[in-house]
Amino acid sequence: MSSRPSITSYTYRAKGTRRLPPMSSGHPKLRQLKRSTSLEWVYDAALEDTDAGPTDGRLVIRVGEDVAIFPLEERSVPMMDGSLPIMSYWYGKIKDIYWKTTSHNQEAWLDIQWYYRQVDLEDEGIDLADCVGTYELVLSDHTSIVDMHCVETHATILRYDEGDLSQPQIPTETLYHRWTMNMHFVNRGNTVYLDGVNICPRFIPMRYTELTTIHTNVQRFCRTCDRWFNEICLVSNGRRMHKKTKVLLPSLCDGITFDKEFLALMTMPIRRGGPCGVVGNALIVAKIRTLITEAIKRGSLPDGWKEDIHKAGLTLTSSDKLIPRFYCLVCPEKVV
CATH class of the missing domain: 2.30.30.490 (Bromo adjacent homology (BAH) domain)
Incomplete structure (x- = not known):
């Protein structure tokens, strides 16, 4: 050495x-x-x-x-x-x-x-x-x-x-x-x-940066096609949804009771940039998948799941009524 x-x-x-x-x-x-x-x-x-x-x-x-x-x-x-x-x-x-x-x-x-x-x-x-x-x-x-x-x-x-x-x-x-x-x-x-x-970025560079009050820097994520879209593009070219987002659970979850806070978490829009921070709340996707897998094994959500969500910096309040939702530009029947 x-x-x-x-x-x-x-x-x-x-x-x-x-x-x-x-x-x-x-x-x-x-x-x-x-x-x-x-x-x-x-x-x-x-x-x-x-x-x-x-x-x-x-x-x-x-x-x-x-x-x-x-x-x-x-x-x-x-x-x-x-x-x-x-x-x-x-x-x-x-x-x-x-x-x-x-x-x-x-x-x-x-x-x-x-x-x-x-x-x-x-x-x-x-x-x-x-x-x-x-x-x-x-x-x-x-x-x-x-x-x-x-x-x-x-x-x-x-x-x-x-x-x-x-x-x-x-x-x-x-x-x-x-x-x-x-x-x-x-x-x-x-x-x-x-x-x-x-x-040499992995993705095409788009304007979304760390915490700021400028909402024009925000992007939305589609959970179906796994793509991010600029909110300005969604407002200009997208189709706005005027009804409440429905919760879609896999058939394996039939018979399992989920409380309202978890269901609100599942429909929360995934956003990054601007007031959402550079990474945003996309961590919610991985957390939801993990919790659903555990619920299928246990027959119910695991104890303490709310604390895990808070530790990840995510909130449990639904923002459907506060943030307008749009249909995806690629898969138009899905909501972002």
């Missing part, structure tokens, strides 16, 4: 005072450096809420982890406590770790695969920016060698799989990632230009 190198930084990392360039153009040739899959970075850190001055701090990083990169941007305005807002940082995934030690110095660099924020996509004129949320990051194949001094800390970036209906809701003001993109750069003289972008 290879040993983990420990590199000591002699740069003071006082909160709110560090202003370091995000990318180092003066790093040695990479083939002359040592490589490792992990690194212990030892640095000076200010003691919180004391006047004791700098103290020793440690940060262990590994290949494959996500990190926050201290930016050099005019738009990165510190908050009252000196820290930066979460979306002021740049974010990247560690592809490789390089380091060297001499009798006079210890240095480390990271090969970073960049995440792009909404503002970065807008700066580059990439259309995907219109479909990206405030706290969303898009992973690119754009890489750079970054001085280890520029790494602020580890970053927690939740993975969102749009096709996973059982995924829990992503909390507000939380970093998340669902799409990747390939970027093509060209050199023109001494300047590098972005020549093209290939988006």
Whole structure:
């Protein structure tokens, strides 16, 4: 097994005072450096809420982890406590770790695969920016060698799989990632230009993002054809339903009594985006299927099923009367 190198930084990392360039153009040739899959970075850190001055701090990083990169941007305005807002940082995934030690110095660099924020996509004129949320990051194949001094800390970036209906809701003001993109750069003289972008989402990008009061960002799910539809399209092209949605239970459920709250849960519209959050309440589909399977085995709903629903962040109140329902655009006899 290879040993983990420990590199000591002699740069003071006082909160709110560090202003370091995000990318180092003066790093040695990479083939002359040592490589490792992990690194212990030892640095000076200010003691919180004391006047004791700098103290020793440690940060262990590994290949494959996500990190926050201290930016050099005019738009990165510190908050009252000196820290930066979460979306002021740049974010990247560690592809490789390089380091060297001499009798006079210890240095480390990271090969970073960049995440792009909404503002970065807008700066580059990439259309995907219109479909990206405030706290969303898009992973690119754009890489750079970054001085280890520029790494602020580890970053927690939740993975969102749009096709996973059982995924829990992503909390507000939380970093998340669902799409990747390939970027093509060209050199023109001494300047590098972005020549093209290939988006690699699992589904066609549509505007539905984290919690907001904008209802135009909302999508609806059809439980029959397993497709999502933008509510604007449903309002414009769909056929509105003016009667109450009927509950459809499998024949195996004959003889089993289900209370009104569970039946309301079965007819609740599945929505995501806008006020429903980026993931929405699609988890309800998996929960219903599990509960029905258990009810068939037991002859009744399992005890404590309501608590499980609440833990999943779902409500038991029917919204049929509050939210208009429409017939699906693909299977027109089904309601979304």
